[in-house]
Amino acid sequence: MADVQKIEPDSVFAKAVKEGLLAGALAFGLFFLIVGFRTDQNIRNELVLNQRWGLLAIFVLVAGIGRFLLTAYITPWSEARSKNKRAAVEKEQSAFRKSFPKIGLGLLLIYPFLVILILWAYNGSIMGGLQGSLKYVDNFGIQILIYVMLAWGLNIVVGLAGLLDLGYVAFYAVGAYSYALLSTHFGLSFWLLLPMAGIFAALWGIMLGFPVLRLRGDYLAIVTLAFGEIIRLVLINWTVVTKGTFGISGIAKATLFGIPFTPGPTGFAALLGLPNSGVYYKIFLYYLILLLALLTAWVTIRLRRMPIGRAWEALREDEIACRSLGINTTTTKLTAFATGAMFGGFAGSFFAARQGFVSPESFVFLESAIILAIVVLGGMGSLVGIAIAAAVMIGGTELLRELEFLKRIFGPDFTPELYRMLLFGLAMIVVMVWKPRGFVGNREPSAFLHKRKMVSSEFTKEGHG
Amino acid sequence: MVSEVQNNPTAILRVERLSMKFGGLIAINDLNFEAKRGAITALIGPNGAGKTTVFNCITGFYKPTEGMLTMTRQNGEEYLLERMADFVITKKAKVARTFQNIRLFSGLTVLENLLVAQHNPLMLSSGFTILGLLGFPTYKKAASDAIEKARFWLEKINLVERADDPAGDLPYGAQRRLEIARAMCTDPELLCLDEPAAGLNARESAELNKLLLDIRDETGTSILLIEHDMSVVMEISDHVVVLEYGTKISDGTPETVKNDPKVIAAYLGVEDEEVVELIEQAEAAGLDDITAAVDLLSTEALHEIEEAHPDMAPAALIPSAPATVRRARATTAKKPVVKSAADKTAAKPAASTVKSKPTTPTAKSPAAIKPGATANALAEPRGGKADKLIVIKGIGPVNERKLNQHGIFHFDQIAAWKKADIIAAEAYLAFDGRIAREDWIGQAKKLAKQSQVTPAPKKTGGAK
Numbered sequence: 001m002a003d004v005q006k007i008e009p010d011s012v013f014a015k016a017v018k019e020g021l022l023a024g025a026l027a028f029g030l031f032f033l034i035v036g037f038r039t040d041q042n043i044r045n046e047l048v049l050n051q052r053w054g055l056l057a058i059f060v061l062v063a064g065i066g067r068f069l070l071t072a073y074i075t076p077w078s079e080a081r082s083k084n085k086r087a088a089v090e091k092e093q094s095a096f097r098k099s100f101p102k103i104g105l106g107l108l109l110i111y112p113f114l115v116i117l118i119l120w121a122y123n124g125s126i127m128g129g130l131q132g133s134l135k136y137v138d139n140f141g142i143q144i145l146i147y148v149m150l151a152w153g154l155n156i157v158v159g160l161a162g163l164l165d166l167g168y169v170a171f172y173a174v175g176a177y178s179y180a181l182l183s184t185h186f187g188l189s190f191w192l193l194l195p196m197a198g199i200f201a202a203l204w205g206i207m208l209g210f211p212v213l214r215l216r217g218d219y220l221a222i223v224t225l226a227f228g229e230i231i232r233l234v235l236i237n238w239t240v241v242t243k244g245t246f247g248i249s250g251i252a253k254a255t256l257f258g259i260p261f262t263p264g265p266t267g268f269a270a271l272l273g274l275p276n277s278g279v280y281y282k283i284f285l286y287y288l289i290l291l292l293a294l295l296t297a298w299v300t301i302r303l304r305r306m307p308i309g310r311a312w313e314a315l316r317e318d319e320i321a322c323r324s325l326g327i328n329t330t331t332t333k334l335t336a337f338a339t340g341a342m343f344g345g346f347a348g349s350f351f352a353a354r355q356g357f358v359s360p361e362s363f364v365f366l367e368s369a370i371i372l373a374i375v376v377l378g379g380m381g382s383l384v385g386i387a388i389a390a391a392v393m394i395g396g397t398e399l400l401r402e403l404e405f406l407k408r409i410f411g412p413d414f415t416p417e418l419y420r421m422l423l424f425g426l427a428m429i430v431v432m433v434w435k436p437r438g439f440v441g442n443r444e445p446s447a448f449l450h451k452r453k454m455v456s457s458e459f460t461k462e463g464h465g
Numbered sequence: 466m467v468s469e470v471q472n473n474p475t476a477i478l479r480v481e482r483l484s485m486k487f488g489g490l491i492a493i494n495d496l497n498f499e500a501k502r503g504a505i506t507a508l509i510g511p512n513g514a515g516k517t518t519v520f521n522c523i524t525g526f527y528k529p530t531e532g533m534l535t536m537t538r539q540n541g542e543e544y545l546l547e548r549m550a551d552f553v554i555t556k557k558a559k560v561a562r563t564f565q566n567i568r569l570f571s572g573l574t575v576l577e578n579l580l581v582a583q584h585n586p587l588m589l590s591s592g593f594t595i596l597g598l599l600g601f602p603t604y605k606k607a608a609s610d611a612i613e614k615a616r617f618w619l620e621k622i623n624l625v626e627r628a629d630d631p632a633g634d635l636p637y638g639a640q641r642r643l644e645i646a647r648a649m650c651t652d653p654e655l656l657c658l659d660e661p662a663a664g665l666n667a668r669e670s671a672e673l674n675k676l677l678l679d680i681r682d683e684t685g686t687s688i689l690l691i692e693h694d695m696s697v698v699m700e701i702s703d704h705v706v707v708l709e710y711g712t713k714i715s716d717g718t719p720e721t722v723k724n725d726p727k728v729i730a731a732y733l734g735v736e737d738e739e740v741v742e743l744i745e746q747a748e749a750a751g752l753d754d755i756t757a758a759v760d761l762l763s764t765e766a767l768h769e770i771e772e773a774h775p776d777m778a779p780a781a782l783i784p785s786a787p788a789t790v791r792r793a794r795a796t797t798a799k800k801p802v803v804k805s806a807a808d809k810t811a812a813k814p815a816a817s818t819v820k821s822k823p824t825t826p827t828a829k830s831p832a833a834i835k836p837g838a839t840a841n842a843l844a845e846p847r848g849g850k851a852d853k854l855i856v857i858k859g860i861g862p863v864n865e866r867k868l869n870q871h872g873i874f875h876f877d878q879i880a881a882w883k884k885a886d887i888i889a890a891e892a893y894l895a896f897d898g899r900i901a902r903e904d905w906i907g908q909a910k911k912l913a914k915q916s917q918v919t920p921a922p923k924k925t926g927g928a929k
Binding site: 323448459 | 555563569581588629
């Protein structure tokens with residue numbers, strides 16, 4: 001290192017080496033006691049001190065090399081890139097961006113079949129393709145789409161109307177429980193209960209809306225948070241109806257125009273002469289949630305061009321100015337809450353139909369926080385950004401289960417899923433530093449006179465509650 | 466017209482006994498005024514006079530403590546604004562407003578700002594969103610009509626080119642204009658503008674004047690505005706109401722208000738010596754509480770003075786009005802812009818006018834009467850009877866007394882003033898360029914001529 005310094009005292013490389021060593025030393029200092037030693041009880045109940053120098057070395061090396069790479073290569077590269085970007089014409093990018101929603105939509109439409117085809121080719125048998133695709137369609141496809149839909153629903157409240165809602169999961173719960181209860185007690189079908197769940201949730205949205213109309217910002221957030229918790233606690237404690245923490249199981253599955261997805265002779269597979277598999281139901285659910293999510297997107301896009309949608313956005317920008325223009329901010333806020341809640345209710349009833357089981361465990365505050373994080377990360381108000389954020393956040397955490405190679409590095413005890421929240425937080429910090437207004441911070445105007453120009457995020461406001 | 470439009474069909478807004486108290490603070494105290502239909506009414510007053518509070522009461526952002534605000538629409542419907550919610554006032558009573566600190570939707574485009582203003586009619590035509598969501602043609606037509614209306618106003622405010630830019634990206638002056646256009650998109654019958662010219666340069670301010678006059682003349686919208694920029698107020702308003710400490714101190718045409726001694730006192734303040742004098746006057750008038758007299762200072766003290774000198778009062782304000790107002794109107798009509806320019810560079814042009822008119826030789830030693838006094842000061846009034854200097858616009862009772870103390874008793878004395886005399890007079894009157902601005906010399910010359918033609922007593926008696 002001394003040699004390097006002599007030759008090029010100010011070179012990036014030397015600086016990187018220095019910073020890398022410093023980071024390594026810091027990591028060593030930090031992790032020396034935390035990672036390097038571990039106390040265990042042995043069979044005679046004695047404390048044994050285990051030394052884990054290998055693991056400590058990995059930590060230190062990761063920190064040191066990471067810092068080195070960052071300083072030596074990544075920072076200069078990104079600086080050069082941002083310089084070039086200013087010079088480069090943006091047209092190419094915008095052409096891609098323009099067609100991105102269409103490409104994405106096309107991919108989503110063929111996704112289950114694509115997965116089956118790939119796995120079929122990979123495994124060499126159709127059954128291998130079908131069974132293997134279960135994981136990808138269910139864990140990735142449906143799971144992500146549920147969150148896309150929830151985030152799009154919350155986007156109406158937070159992104160458009162600027163009302164910070166930390167209890168959104170309550171509406172999800174209302175939708176799920178209304179389907180679960182009404183179908184188990186009255187045997188009503190999914191297709192009837194789906195809109196009813198939406199309506200119930202919308203009613204709850206209005207009920208939440210009334211008391212919080214006067215509140216703004218932090219105060220609104222706290223009351224909505226409390227509302228979410230109230231719903232959950234009611235579900236836990238009202239055991240006569242909800243069976244408390246046991247949850248409701250055996251919820252009827254959804255059917256395709258009365259055709260059940262059961263293995264029997266009247267089932268979907270038998271009727272179409274297909275090999276028996278659980279994957280058909282999953283594919284059906286995939287398309288169902290895709291349809292519901294697209295409905296949410298369509299309604300959002302349409303509403304933004306309606307006076308009510310503009311009033312929501314105006315409300316986010318300046319409530320007093322809204323009132324001075326004759327806009328009834330009370331009903332405007334209530335419609336925002338109700339519309340957002342309605343989509344939460346749809347998603348909830350879908351969730352109940354998919355799981356066949358609901359319990360209050362599924363509707364904890366963390367879910368609200370994740371949905372809100374997706375909205376913020378995606379860029380408030382932007383449907384495409386939110387979809388990307390949902391894919392990254394939910395898909396990313398699902399992907400962690402697949403990362404078997406991490407076990408080879410960190411030992412067989414290492415379960416990457418447990419680091420989910422850590423990585424989630426890390427990813428959020430990175431994205432917020434890199435793009436403070438989310439993936440897509442720019443706002444698309446709802447009407448134009450000459451040419452549709454994106455509104456830069458520096459002008460839009462987040463709303464004050 | 467419908468018979469319900471009673472006492473005054475020309476009044477679009479009647480403010481009666483309006484009071485607004487915030488705890489112990491009285492922001493507005495028993496205010497009465499009217500805004501006429503199809504006219505521009507200006508609400509002026511020093512900072513903290515309660516102008517914006519009046520606006521907030523009219524537009525429903527505050528609920529007044531007492532009083533009645535009656536809005537009479539063109540179709541004869543009457544609305545009691547103090548009983549209505551803010552958004553209903555805009556929606557039903559058709560009162561629109563702008564804000565002192567611009568409140569645009571900065572993240573929405575210019576066009577969208579104007580579309581948001583048309584929320585209520587669009588809401589109806591979209592069948593409260595449901596029909597619009599299903600794509601009914603009524604909404605499509607209404608939406609394109611709304612865009613056309615927005616385009617009309619954008620052309621009016623010269624912002625068509627920037628229609629698709631975010632409103633927050635516009636320069637300040639354009640934001641002010643856009644805010645007015647946005648308010649106009651709600652189809653108001655009364656437009657309330659809170660300091661529309663604040664922060665505008667001279668050119669933008671002139672454009673604003675034109676825009677406001679256009680709005681008044683073309684759409685028939687009545688305008689109520691708060692303004693500090695006197696060039697705007699005096700040039701475009703048909704009627705001016707002056708507030709101080711929440712009380713109305715003057716009300717009338719721009720010219721009468723401009724020359725009202727109370728208004729001048731309110732704007733320029735009163736000297737300490739005058740306070741003492743006023744207290745004396747108040748005591749003479751039978752007020753023994755000194756603090757009460759001080760409280761009366763800026764407004765009612767002047768009434769007290771008039772009462773204390775009943776011989777002076779009728780001549781002081783009322784009889785002078787017709788003649789001088791006509792004169793003042795003539796001058797403002799001839800050169801309105803020059804007048805406002807003269808405000809800023811007060812002393813210079815005045816000096817040149819005086820120089821160009823050589824007057825009767827009154828070259829005497831200035832030190833003869835009093836140090837710092839004018840050249841033609843007299844020890845006492847000729848024939849023991851002084852002219853009523855108060856007739857000159859801009860000279861109040863206090864100033865008259867001061868002038869008398871300094872040996873100025875007659876109109877011809879003022880008429881003969883030169884530049885040095887003006888400076889001397891302004892020094893002891895604590896004026897800055899007002900003598901020239903209000904053309905005391907010109908007024909004095911006319912009055913001097915009149916007093917030569919007609920005997921003085923007759924003039925005083927003929928209070929018309």
